[in-house]
Amino acid sequence: xxASRVVQSxxxxxxxxxxxxxxxxxTSSSETKEKVLQFLLTHSPSFQAxxxxxxxxKFWRLKNKNQHFYLTEALYGKxxxxxxxxxxxxxxxxxxxxTEWFRPDHRGRYTWDFLQHKDVPIECLDxxxxxxxxxxxxxxxxxxxxxxxxxxxxxxxxxxxLSRLHVFKDSLEVLSLAGCRQVTERGLATLHHLQNLKHxxxxxxxxxxxxxxxxxxxxxxxxxxxxxxxxxxxxLNTEEIAASSExxx
Numbered sequence: 001x002x003a004s005r006v007v008q009s010x011x012x013x014x015x016x017x018x019x020x021x022x023x024x025x026x027t028s029s030s031e032t033k034e035k036v037l038q039f040l041l042t043h044s045p046s047f048q049a050x051x052x053x054x055x056x057x058k059f060w061r062l063k064n065k066n067q068h069f070y071l072t073e074a075l076y077g078k079x080x081x082x083x084x085x086x087x088x089x090x091x092x093x094x095x096x097x098x099t100e101w102f103r104p105d106h107r108g109r110y111t112w113d114f115l116q117h118k119d120v121p122i123e124c125l126d127x128x129x130x131x132x133x134x135x136x137x138x139x140x141x142x143x144x145x146x147x148x149x150x151x152x153x154x155x156x157x158x159x160x161x162l163s164r165l166h167v168f169k170d171s172l173e174v175l176s177l178a179g180c181r182q183v184t185e186r187g188l189a190t191l192h193h194l195q196n197l198k199h200x201x202x203x204x205x206x207x208x209x210x211x212x213x214x215x216x217x218x219x220x221x222x223x224x225x226x227x228x229x230x231x232x233x234x235x236l237n238t239e240e241i242a243a244s245s246e247x248x249x
Contacts, residue, residue, distance in 0.1 A: 063135075065088065065089065065131045065136065066131065066132065066133045066135045066136030067135075068135070068138050068139060069081040069084055069085055069139055072084050076115060076118050077118050077119070078142045078143075079117075079118050079119070079120070079121065079122055079143070080114070080115055080118040081139055082122060082125075082139055082140045082142075082143055083102065083114045083117075083118075083122065084114075085136065085139035085140065086125055086126075086127060086139075086140070087102065087103070087104055087110045087114070089127055089130035089131060089132060089136075090103075090104050090108055090129075090130060091103070091125065091126050091127040091128070091130055092124075092125070092126035093114065093122055093124070093125060093126075094122070094123055094124040094125075095117045095120040095121065095122055095123060096120055096121045096122070096123040096145055097120065097123075098117070098120075101124075101126070102114045103126075121143070121144070121145035121146075122140075122143050122145070122146055123145060123146065123147050123148070124146075124147060124148040124149075124150075125140060125143075125146060125148070125149050125150065126150040127149070127150060127151055127154060128150045128151065128152040128153055128154070128176070129152070129153040129154070130154055131154075131156055132151065132154050132156065132157060132161075133156045133157070133161060134158070134160050134161040134164060137161055137164045137165075138164075141164060141167045142167070143168070143171075144170070144171060145171055146168055146171050146172060147171055147172065147173045147174065148172075148173065148174040148175075149165075149168070149172060149174070149175050149176075150176045151175070151176060151177055151180065152176040152177065152178040152179050152180070152201065152203075153178065153179040153180070154180055155180070155181050155182065156182070157177075157180045157182060157183065158182040158183065158187065159182070159183060159184055159186045159187030159190070160187075161187075162177075162183060162187035162188070162190050162191065163187070163190040165190070165191065165193070165194065166190065166193035166194070168194065169193040169194055169195060169196070170196065171196065172194050172196060172197060173196055173197060173198045173199065174197075174198065174199045175191075175194070175197060175199070175200050175201070176200075176201040177200075177201065177202055177205065178201045178202065178203035178204055178205075178229060179203065179204045179205075180205060181205075181206055181207060182207060183205050183207060183208065184207045184208055184209075185208055185209070185210060185214050188202070188208070188214060188218060189217070189221075191218070191221070191222065192221040192222070194222065194225075195222070195224075197222055197224075197225040198224065198225055198226060199225065199226050199228070200218070200222070200225050200226070200227045200228070201228050201229050202227060202228070202229040202230045203228065203229030203230075204229070205229075205230070208230075211230040211231070211234035212230075212231065212232045212233060212234050214230065215227060215230050215231070215232060215234075216232070
């Protein structure tokens with residue numbers, strides 16, 4: 001009903017339609033959408049209510065996606081609960097001693113065949129592109145033999161969540177945080193617990209402002225780890241690099 005009232009309000013405003021035609025010829029479609037959205041937010045109570053509902057739904061969905069799977073854990077154990085959570089996030093699981101991965105299909109559907117391995121330790125988890133949060137990590141924080149963890153493009157993952165990874169300090173060898181938009185230097189500093197880490201991917205972390213300095217500090221904290229995705233020169237402009245080279249020569 002709210003959506004239909006919004007449509008009616010737009011149809012009742014010929015000036016908006018005229019404005020859209022003008023913008024199509026003079027500005028990009030993204031600018032047009034932004035201006036129309038701003039108008040609706042300002043002049044349409046129904047649209048405002050719809051946007052608030054949408055925000056509330058997204059919050060509920062994020063919270064629901066990251067609930068702790070207590071019932072599955074109680075019935076089948078922590079390994080099964082961690083697998084169930086990962087599959088619900090459309091991720092992948094590989095058990096120790098096995099080469100095949102358990103993953104959902106393109107529609108997010110999967111079978112419960114993984115219960116056949118509920119007593120086998122999980123060795124690799126792929127949660128890339130998922131909605132995992134600090135709370136969601138509680139479903140996987142008791143995997144003592146986890147060697148590889150892919151958290152790339154997890155846009156809800158923040159520094160607080162990274163601080164939870166210390167539970168894997170005795171096993172984790174490969175970690176990807178590539179494309180995690182909320183991760184900053186503070187979160188990366190908490191990785192000093194992961195002394196067994198051999199490979200760390202930090203590609204495309206826009207919230208890390210001092211990438212060169214961060215790399216130096218991480219290399220000191222994790223001397224046996226190969227760190228990829230950032231460089232000493234990240235954050236320096238070409239003039240500074242050229243001036244530094246001249247001084248060295």
